[in-house]
Amino acid sequence: MSRTTAPPPPREARPTADRRHRNPTDVRRAGWSTRVVLLVLCALWMLPALGLLVTSFRPVDDITTTGWWTALGDVFDPTAWTTQNYVDVIVAQGMGNAFLNSLTVTVPATAVPILAAAFAAYAFAWMRFPGRNFLFIVVVALLVVPIFVAFVPIFRLFNTLGIQGDFLSVWLAHTGFGMPLAVYILRNYMAGLPRELIESAKVDGASHFQIFWRLIIPLSFPALAAFSILQFLWVWNDLLVALVFLGSAADVEVVTVRLQGLLGSRGQDWHLLTSGAFVTMIVPLIVFFSLQRYFIRGLTAGSLKG
Amino acid sequence: MGQFGGAIFAIAVGLLGALAFYWLLNKVVEALPPAWENRLKPYVFIGPAIVIVATFLVFPALLTIRDSFHGSNAEEFVGLANYRQLLGDGSVWSLLLNNAIWIVVVPTVAVSIGLAVAIMTDRLSSTWERVTKALIFLPMAISFIGAGVIWRFVYEWRPPGRPQIGLLNAIVEAMGFEPIHWLGTSDLRLNTLLLTVIMIWLQSGFAMVLLSAAIKGVPDETVEAARIDGASEGQIYWRVVIPQIKSTIFVVTTTVMILVMKIFDVVFALTQGRFNTNVIANQFYFELFQVRHQGRAAVLVVLLIIAVIPIMIANIRRLRQEEALR
Numbered sequence: 001m002s003r004t005t006a007p008p009p010p011r012e013a014r015p016t017a018d019r020r021h022r023n024p025t026d027v028r029r030a031g032w033s034t035r036v037v038l039l040v041l042c043a044l045w046m047l048p049a050l051g052l053l054v055t056s057f058r059p060v061d062d063i064t065t066t067g068w069w070t071a072l073g074d075v076f077d078p079t080a081w082t083t084q085n086y087v088d089v090i091v092a093q094g095m096g097n098a099f100l101n102s103l104t105v106t107v108p109a110t111a112v113p114i115l116a117a118a119f120a121a122y123a124f125a126w127m128r129f130p131g132r133n134f135l136f137i138v139v140v141a142l143l144v145v146p147i148f149v150a151f152v153p154i155f156r157l158f159n160t161l162g163i164q165g166d167f168l169s170v171w172l173a174h175t176g177f178g179m180p181l182a183v184y185i186l187r188n189y190m191a192g193l194p195r196e197l198i199e200s201a202k203v204d205g206a207s208h209f210q211i212f213w214r215l216i217i218p219l220s221f222p223a224l225a226a227f228s229i230l231q232f233l234w235v236w237n238d239l240l241v242a243l244v245f246l247g248s249a250a251d252v253e254v255v256t257v258r259l260q261g262l263l264g265s266r267g268q269d270w271h272l273l274t275s276g277a278f279v280t281m282i283v284p285l286i287v288f289f290s291l292q293r294y295f296i297r298g299l300t301a302g303s304l305k306g
Numbered sequence: 307m308g309q310f311g312g313a314i315f316a317i318a319v320g321l322l323g324a325l326a327f328y329w330l331l332n333k334v335v336e337a338l339p340p341a342w343e344n345r346l347k348p349y350v351f352i353g354p355a356i357v358i359v360a361t362f363l364v365f366p367a368l369l370t371i372r373d374s375f376h377g378s379n380a381e382e383f384v385g386l387a388n389y390r391q392l393l394g395d396g397s398v399w400s401l402l403l404n405n406a407i408w409i410v411v412v413p414t415v416a417v418s419i420g421l422a423v424a425i426m427t428d429r430l431s432s433t434w435e436r437v438t439k440a441l442i443f444l445p446m447a448i449s450f451i452g453a454g455v456i457w458r459f460v461y462e463w464r465p466p467g468r469p470q471i472g473l474l475n476a477i478v479e480a481m482g483f484e485p486i487h488w489l490g491t492s493d494l495r496l497n498t499l500l501l502t503v504i505m506i507w508l509q510s511g512f513a514m515v516l517l518s519a520a521i522k523g524v525p526d527e528t529v530e531a532a533r534i535d536g537a538s539e540g541q542i543y544w545r546v547v548i549p550q551i552k553s554t555i556f557v558v559t560t561t562v563m564i565l566v567m568k569i570f571d572v573v574f575a576l577t578q579g580r581f582n583t584n585v586i587a588n589q590f591y592f593e594l595f596q597v598r599h600q601g602r603a604a605v606l607v608v609l610l611i612i613a614v615i616p617i618m619i620a621n622i623r624r625l626r627q628e629e630a631l632r
Contacts, residue, residue, distance in 0.1 A: 029429055030426065030429035030430050034426050034429060035430075037426065038423070038426055038427065038430075038438055041419075041423065041442070042438055042441045042442065045441055045442055045444070045445070045507065046441060046444075047473070048456045048457060048459075048460050048473075048507070049444070049445070049448075049456055051456070051459055051460065051473060052455065052456045052459060055459065063471065064469075064471065065469055065471075066469060066471070067469070067470065067471050067472075067473070067476050068471070068473075069473070069476075107317055108317045108320055108321070111317070111321055112320060112321065112324060113358075115321070115324055115325070115328075116324070116354045116355045116358060117355055119328060119350075119351045119352070119354070119355065120351060120352040120354075120355035120356070122351055123348045123351035123352045124352065127347070127348040127351065128348075129345075129348035129349070132348075135352065135356060136625075137622055137625070138359075138364075139359065140621055140622055140625050141618050141621070141622060142359060142363050142364070143621065144564050144614045144617050144618045144621060145363055145367060145611065145614065145618075146567065146568045146587075146607065146610045146611070146614065147363075147568070148568065148587065148590055148606075148607045148610060149363065149366050149367040149370045149607050149610075149611065150362055150363060150366040150367075150370075151366075151594070152366075152369070152370060152373060152380070152594065152600050152603065152604065153365065153366035153369040153370060153373075154362065154366055171320075172362075173362065175358060175362075176358050176359065176361060176362025176363065177362060177363070179355055179358050179359050179362070179363075180359060180363070183355055183359075207336070208347060208351070209329075209332050212351075233446075233447060236449070237448070237449030237450065237451075237452070238449075239449070239450065239451050239570075239571045239574070240570055240571065240591075256449050256451045256452075259451050259452065259455065260451055260574070260575065263451075263454070263455065263458075263575055270459065270471070273455050273458075273459075274455065274459065276455075277451075277452045277455040277456065280449060280451070280452050281447070281448055281449070281452050284447040284448065284449070285444075285447050285448075287447070288444075288446070288447035289440075289447075292440070292443075296515055296519070
């Protein structure tokens, strides 16, 4: 997941109408060669993940003696399939507990930065104040700063505060690291909202606080949704921040850290690795596929061409 | 489960607390005389975000630069000793070469594949376009460590004679060759290239989505005009469409590039930097948590900061140009 340079400024959504409906005689239909290339590409893209999924449902002895593709020949043989790997990894290997920890980490680490960023984005887009340009340039510059810069100093800070290894420490860290991108995406979106709307609200005597809550927040839904999904996926899939600030004690470790632990200690136990990896993926895949629409719209709405 | 309930409680308190904080700050400012209210209100809105950013990124960056001139505990001043040690013994150059391979290969290939898929799917019916894009886009939801497990299984190697359960070696064996220890082979940096494949697999979909939206934003008239002038489909893309989506290509390429500069999880999961596959971020982790030398770890971060400065400048210039157009 990338949190660094932001996608281009989403402004008002422009309908990306399908040209073919407008121009039925269009010659640009895909030929057979294009279709074959795409088919091969899709197959290549799915194959590694398919191997993981199939393996995670095979009995241990089968996994170590034959390739996963042989199981596709025994689809109807009940002895070729098992859910035992999942039971093992969730119960005995602590993946179930790690799953709850991941939820605990991810939800606040997504919600809090959005709130703070939305306020700041509104001010950058619609308020005039000294230092505005300078501060915004600082934010843009910070988009590319590698988060490694923060590790040692923040580690020391958290130690002094005595919160190192607590959930609070990762909530704060993800809030800090996610902030520049959140401010940038939201500010670009909000700046693209129609000026007349905000002016007329002001004329009607609305305060900035009211304009922000009643007008800007509802209108910025696509950008808020896109950033939430991005931040959610980033936090859920993060390994390094969790490893550094939370550590691998059983009561706090998250799914990525647990999976890394399995890789280190059970590196050849493919039944545990594959089912464990799949457990880590379930939530992001659900979030991603159910919200894909908003994600793409929020990131790509308008203003993309050069 | 009890702990999860506690977390939910903490979330509610945290969010309500944050909301109450903004509301209260706003009330205080509104109670001031109007001149002061107008002067201070913007800082109520940006204040918390700026404080967070300063605490978590700006000050740490300055402290890290300071640390790079200090010893293992960040206490005694050692001048350039850490730099001399890391850049002098040559080992860091191998890391930099690997990082350079990552930085060149991944953005180039991922953006090319993304662009090709965006162009090709544009000609499918909308249902097939959606399905194809979803499949290519799917890895974007997978963590680097999850992807690491997936691909370690593809590259799995066992000595000849034992059953090969890794896909790649099964193919190699079926063709009559000896199985290859893929991740242990650093000739021509083969293993690093195989690791970059994972990142390409993860990032092509991201490039595709943004480029596809850009292509759909190209005005039909320009394409029609070229077609009437007798341009071939290839010429239309090279001469008409691609020049118009240049800025999106730039944005996507830099985004992937920055991500790749900090590459950590993939290498950490598959080789831990062994077999000549080490990169700056992994060495940083090693110096910090195994060797426990904060000074040398800081030097590695400073190297990363220097590497991103050109991208930072390009970003700011692009922002300035966009603002000038607004």
